[in-house]
Amino acid sequence: MTIRLYDTSARQIRDFTPLVPGCVSIYLCGATVQAAPHIGHIRSGLNFDIMRRWFAYRGYDVTFIRNVTDIDDKIIAKSADQNRPWWSIGYENEGAFNAGYDALGCLRPTYEPRATGHVPEMIEMMRGLMERGHAYAVEGNVYFDVRSYPGYLELSNQSLENLQAAGDVETGKRDPRDFAMWKAAKPGEPSWETPWGRGRPGWHLECSAMAHKYLGRAFDIHGGGIDLIFPHHENEIAQAKAFGDDFAAYWVHNAWVTIAGEKMAKSLGNSVLVSEMVKQWRPIVLRYYLGTPHYRSMIEYSEEALREAESAFARIEGFMQRVTELTGEPVEPAAEVPPAFAEAMDDDLGVPQALAIVHTTVRQGNSALSADDKESAVARLAEVRAMLGVLGLDPLDEQWAGAQDRGQDLHGVVDSLVRLVLDQRQAARARKDYATADAIRDQLQQSGLVIEDTPAGPRWELGSR
Structure with a gap:
């Protein structure tokens, strides 16, 4: 048994060899809580939830860290626009993210650190980088000297000579391509005291410091969306390795959810909020839709694709329901998944296969x-x-019991109404009025119900919309 993963840094699929036998450590770049999550945000957490579950199934002891970026330029700007504390915006949206993760059945991380809770660790890392000649302070800002680290841009396979400077207004840089680790405080902004003056952390420094604190100088897998490869992950590597860490052994990135070929993003006005989606679709169907494509494949959002996912999952549920009705008691999951399923999952988490x-x-x-x-x-x-349990999609698992319970009252009402119509159909059949009986069945099917005649009488279930 060997799990194989596509490593972005190697640009190929590699056999996974843990740093500590029997254990796997994963750091996932989590939410920047400046707004409520759309389904593109949640896809990343869901993909790595499946990875975590598969490692656990294969017998690994998994440590899973997913951070929260609760301070950044957009949060500060929104605080000024809305005249409300910056931390209240972050706290509210962090809750929305966790509600989205929970709704789609993602396991809670081992630890979920907030950036603002780790300023001491960031100060320690900046001090160490300055001592090693990799960082410098200018008027309260602290910058990383990209020319001081020879391996810079190896992850994204770029050349420093071809890299354009960021279009910001930061001053005092030795090289316009140097990036900010710490930003000097501006009037009215949140700030923390450091040896170089009051200010706030840069985005990249946060993850390097938190990964070091919770996973040590070396860990197995660093994950995130493909949009984070540069500059975020590139800058994380530079900071961490220049500080003396080995950092991540494998880099794994998931693809986007797109609309009309463009990345789903609030800034583009094309995002679909998770909180709205779960009102229109069953959360387990959303998990099926977002989790079953390969994690490195783009998902083009459409209602038609969601309906197809709903129909496919309904076929699975229909089989499960029929067997459960036949046995009259729950059927426990098998101790092992079929070998072909395991082979597919071992091969770079081949969920479609x-x-x-x-x-x-x-x-x-x-x-x-x-x-x-x-x-x-x-x-x-x-x-x-x-198999469904490994994917977090077993509708009979207790994690989905709450969702089933919430729908139980509505299901009972629908069942009573359908039974009344089915009784009318049975009465038509009894008097040999088959035209009326067939018409009733056809009308029910047009309403999205599938009617099956069994020796025990007619039964119904939801079909495709």
């Missing part, structure tokens, strides 16, 4: 049901539950 095994197993289970082979149907359900 793994999901194909899920659907094949469902079809085998449905064939067993048609042949009255209860034993085989139960065995297939156990395998399906094991």
